[in-house]
Amino acid sequence: MDNKYDLIVIGTGSAGAVAAKKCSEAGWSVAIIDDRPFGGTCAIRGCDPKKVLVGAAELMDWHERMQGNGLAGHAKIDWQALMAFKQTFTQPVPEQTEEKFKKLGIQMYTGKAVFQSETEIQVGSHLLVGEHILIAAGAQPVKMGIQGEEHLASSDDFLELEELPRKIVFVGGGYISFEFAHIAARAGAEVHIIHRGDNPLKQFDQDLVQLLLKRSREIGVHLHLGVSVEEIEREGDQYTIIGAAGEKRHEWEADLVVHGAGRSPALNMDLEKGNVESDKNGVRVNEYLQSVSNPRVYAAGDVAATDGPPLTPIATTESHIVAANLLRGNEKKAQYPAVASVVFTTPKLASVGMTEQQAKECGREVDIRFEEVSDWFTYRRTNERHAAFKVITDSQKGVVLGAHLLSGEAHELINHFATAIRFELPIKELKKMAFAYPTVASDISYMI
Numbered sequence: 028m029d030n031k032y033d034l035i036v037i038g039t040g041s042a043g044a045v046a047a048k049k050c051s052e053a054g055w056s057v058a059i060i061d062d063r064p065f066g067g068t069c070a071i072r073g074c075d076p077k078k079v080l081v082g083a084a085e086l087m088d089w090h091e092r093m094q095g096n097g098l099a100g101h102a103k104i105d106w107q108a109l110m111a112f113k114q115t116f117t118q119p120v121p122e123q124t125e126e127k128f129k130k131l132g133i134q135m136y137t138g139k140a141v142f143q144s145e146t147e148i149q150v151g152s153h154l155l156v157g158e159h160i161l162i163a164a165g166a167q168p169v170k171m172g173i174q175g176e177e178h179l180a181s182s183d184d185f186l187e188l189e190e191l192p193r194k195i196v197f198v199g200g201g202y203i204s205f206e207f208a209h210i211a212a213r214a215g216a217e218v219h220i221i222h223r224g225d226n227p228l229k230q231f232d233q234d235l236v237q238l239l240l241k242r243s244r245e246i247g248v249h250l251h252l253g254v255s256v257e258e259i260e261r262e263g264d265q266y267t268i269i270g271a272a273g274e275k276r277h278e279w280e281a282d283l284v285v286h287g288a289g290r291s292p293a294l295n296m297d298l299e300k301g302n303v304e305s306d307k308n309g310v311r312v313n314e315y316l317q318s319v320s321n322p323r324v325y326a327a328g329d330v331a332a333t334d335g336p337p338l339t340p341i342a343t344t345e346s347h348i349v350a351a352n353l354l355r356g357n358e359k360k361a362q363y364p365a366v367a368s369v370v371f372t373t374p375k376l377a378s379v380g381m382t383e384q385q386a387k388e389c390g391r392e393v394d395i396r397f398e399e400v401s402d403w404f405t406y407r408r409t410n411e412r413h414a415a416f417k418v419i420t421d422s423q424k425g426v427v428l429g430a431h432l433l434s435g436e437a438h439e440l441i442n443h444f445a446t447a448i449r450f451e452l453p454i455k456e457l458k459k460m461a462f463a464y465p466t467v468a469s470d471i472s473y474m475i
Contacts, residue, residue, distance in 0.1 A: 040067020042328025199288025200227025
């Protein structure tokens with residue numbers, strides 16, 4: 028049968044592409060499916076294009092901080108030119124991805140993948156049969172269950188804006204809202220973030236989050252905490268956002284309303300027909316990333332219910348694991364050592380390892396050091412107003428357990444701490460490391 032494959036992969040991002048490539052190179056017949064342009068979220072609609080926009084916001088921030096200290100004049104973001112620059116990174120991706128798959132002999136299908144049985148996937152008019160199936164479809168905006176939810180723009184939509192709206196409201200206090208809010212505010216928009224809880228970015232250290240909130244307000248981001256959005260109304264090109272804090276009602280007008288309340292596994296593919304069990308966290312898998320209910324099926328990335336955070340490096344790692352287990356039998360277990368995570372605001376918020384709460388509950392003798400360091404040379408030379416760290420160490424073993432950073436350099440510095448945690452590098456050895464000076468890494472000895 029021409030439609031029978033050794034492996035069918037659903038999703039063309041990092042979680043799917045690696046396994047597809049490895050299995051094809053091993054001589055397997057492979058089909059890959061996507062209902063969107065090939066290449067996945069990170070390269071086209073996520074990490075990469077976002078960071079292009081973040082770069083412009085950083086330059087604006089530097090310019091503002093250094094006014095009167097060597098810089099003069101005014102700068103502004105040309106939104107259309109910036110978006111055109113972003114397109115130079117994203118536009119080539121689908122064609123390049125398809126060309127790569129073609130050279131590998133991977134059969135490509137465009138459309139919605141839907142299970143018909145434990146081995147069959149329907150894609151439009153094509154019925155594919157797979158000896159094995161890898162679900163790697165990524166994530167989508169979580170359903171909020173509010174009236175007028177259909178009026179919410181997604182992060183994908185924001186990254187394709189030809190013109191920057193005058194007034195933008197972000198619903199939800201997650202990393203998407205804060206990253207885009209910092210970009211939009213520095214590009215001249217009036218920006219509001221509405222969050223139903225009192226503590227946004229709850230997965231990050233809250234002492235540092237409070238400093239980030241302070242900086243967010245300084246650049247003009249309006250934060251509305253403890254407010255639940257109940258309804259979104261649209262009249263022409265204008266939106267009214269209706270929220271409530273207790274019995275008090277609030278309303279905001281906006282030109283754009285963006286969903287920033289989190290993402291969930293994209294699993295609308297009739298899993299029950301394929302005997303694939305799932306829950307709110309994704310496909311239920313064993314330690315080999317194999318479905319607990321259908322052994323022909325594996326899952327990787329944001330759709331897999333594992334302990335791994337929904338990050339691109341994790342998706343890539345899991346795809347490697349799936350490929351190994353498909354080709355050689357279940358031999359490789361999914362493990363999740365210290366994984367660094369970054370909110371690309373300006374300043375950036377980064378985290379790896381244990382949180383303060385986890386450290387206090389772990390039963391070990393720990394030392395928790397929190398310090399604001401905007402007066403350190405590294406940050407004072409560029410007038411960073413808010414820079415801080417919280418480092419958690421094991422007092423007896425003399426190793427780092429967790430690190431939480433806020434600064435313009437946090438996204439790079441966090442990787443040094445991730446390495447130290449992953450390999451349990453002794454603090455005394457870290458202190459001996461002769462980092463280049465003056466660099467942000469040369470501050471590490473003073474932080475531990």
